[in-house]
Amino acid sequence: MTDLFTPARFGDLELPNRIVMSSLTRCRAGAGNVPTPLMVEYYRQRAGVGLILSEASPICAAGHGYPRTPGIHTPEQIAGWKHVTAAVHGAGGRIALQLWHVGRISHPALQPGGALPVAPSAIRPAGRVFTGSDMQDYVTPRALDTDELPGLVANYAEAARNAMAAGFDAVEVHAGNGYLLDQFLRSSSNQRTDAYGGSQANRARLLLEVMQAVCEAVGSARVGVRLSPVTRANGLSDDDPQGLFEYVVAQLNPLGLAFLDILRGTGGAPQEAWVPFDYARLRALYRGNLILNNAFDFAGAQAALQAGEADAIAFGRLLLANPDLVERFHRGAPLNTPDYETFYTGEAKGYTDYPALAD
Numbered sequence: 061m062t063d064l065f066t067p068a069r070f071g072d073l074e075l076p077n078r079i080v081m082s083s084l085t086r087c088r089a090g091a092g093n094v095p096t097p098l099m100v101e102y103y104r105q106r107a108g109v110g111l112i113l114s115e116a117s118p119i120c121a122a123g124h125g126y127p128r129t130p131g132i133h134t135p136e137q138i139a140g141w142k143h144v145t146a147a148v149h150g151a152g153g154r155i156a157l158q159l160w161h162v163g164r165i166s167h168p169a170l171q172p173g174g175a176l177p178v179a180p181s182a183i184r185p186a187g188r189v190f191t192g193s194d195m196q197d198y199v200t201p202r203a204l205d206t207d208e209l210p211g212l213v214a215n216y217a218e219a220a221r222n223a224m225a226a227g228f229d230a231v232e233v234h235a236g237n238g239y240l241l242d243q244f245l246r247s248s249s250n251q252r253t254d255a256y257g258g259s260q261a262n263r264a265r266l267l268l269e270v271m272q273a274v275c276e277a278v279g280s281a282r283v284g285v286r287l288s289p290v291t292r293a294n295g296l297s298d299d300d301p302q303g304l305f306e307y308v309v310a311q312l313n314p315l316g317l318a319f320l321d322i323l324r325g326t327g328g329a330p331q332e333a334w335v336p337f338d339y340a341r342l343r344a345l346y347r348g349n350l351i352l353n354n355a356f357d358f359a360g361a362q363a364a365l366q367a368g369e370a371d372a373i374a375f376g377r378l379l380l381a382n383p384d385l386v387e388r389f390h391r392g393a394p395l396n397t398p399d400y401e402t403f404y405t406g407e408a409k410g411y412t413d414y415p416a417l418a419d
């Protein structure tokens with residue numbers, strides 16, 4: 061019977077267990093959005109999982125929307141990430157880089173040249189953004205021209221190649237949580253009238269072009285994708301998420317990806333608050349490895365694997381607070397409690413100072 065401790069093969073990756081570390085934004089990159097020695101230590105501490113998904117990493121300067129998020133588009137960032145991947149490999153682990161573009165979830169203060177953030181359509185998201193010095197309302201983004209989209213696809217492919225140069229084992233395209241690719245997918249944020257807007261197939265076009273280009277760049281056995289069908293993150297909604305994501309998943313099949321990573325539920329919310337969505341339909345449609353994510357505990361994760369709902373389970377907050385989560389799960393040991401105050405700030409505090417079990 062498959063459980064969290066059963067090895068798995070995801071594309072080119074051999075996973076010693078099915079405990080995956082979720083991508084977690086921690087806002088501790090250094091000047092130039094370069095990974096720091098503290099980040100090296102943080103990832104090294106968590107190398108016992110089957111696969112680490114790195115924090116989301118912008119593919120280009122315009123892809124940034126939060127202070128101190130580590131990019132994958134400059135030589136210095138690539139050099140910084142090399143230390144992270146070397147430390148994880150040295151500790152026996154595997155790590156995939158999450159490729160990110162925030163789209164409209166940004167602000168001119170975070171953009172090169174103070175430019176407007178870009179998006180599928182000039183529709184302002186509700187809410188406020190931390191610019192690094194204060195909170196500002198989101199602005200109305202600039203709608204991307206059709207002839208800019210090939211360059212954007214090329215940015216994803218280039219960033220994927222950069223990730224390989226930095227020593228990552230794989231990349232995960234971030235197409236969830238209300239960021240650029242998700243903004244293209246959704247009827248609420250995409251009102252384009254070209255081939256990238258309107259029908260579900262048109263709204264999925266950019267994502268599928270990005271997936272194709274990234275697979276061509278680094279090989280599909282080293283590529284995954286993150287989807288968040290019913291997230292309410294960053295103000296997104298859609299008129300038919302079930303139909304949209306069934307279309308997307310069916311189109312992903314021929315690519316032969318290493319994995320599909322799905323946020324089950326709305327994110328951050330307890331599982332009881334999940335909105336109706338038939339994840340079993342996606343599971344049945346998708347011919348590949350599925351990682352499920354969101355608020356799983358040990359028992360829930362074991363039950364999901366044993367019921368065949370997923371091939372691996374991603375843990376965020378539990379891994380943030382328990383660097384040796386695999387060992388703790390194995391022994392049935394008590395868990396450290398995550399400190400929400402230091403999720404996005406605090407340097408070593410709440411980052412590399414969660415204790416491991418005493419030997």
Ligand code: 8OZ
Nearest residue numbers: 085116126234236237293
């Ligand atoms: C929390 C804070 C900032 C960014 C996501 C990359 O939701 C994020 C993120 C989460 O995918």
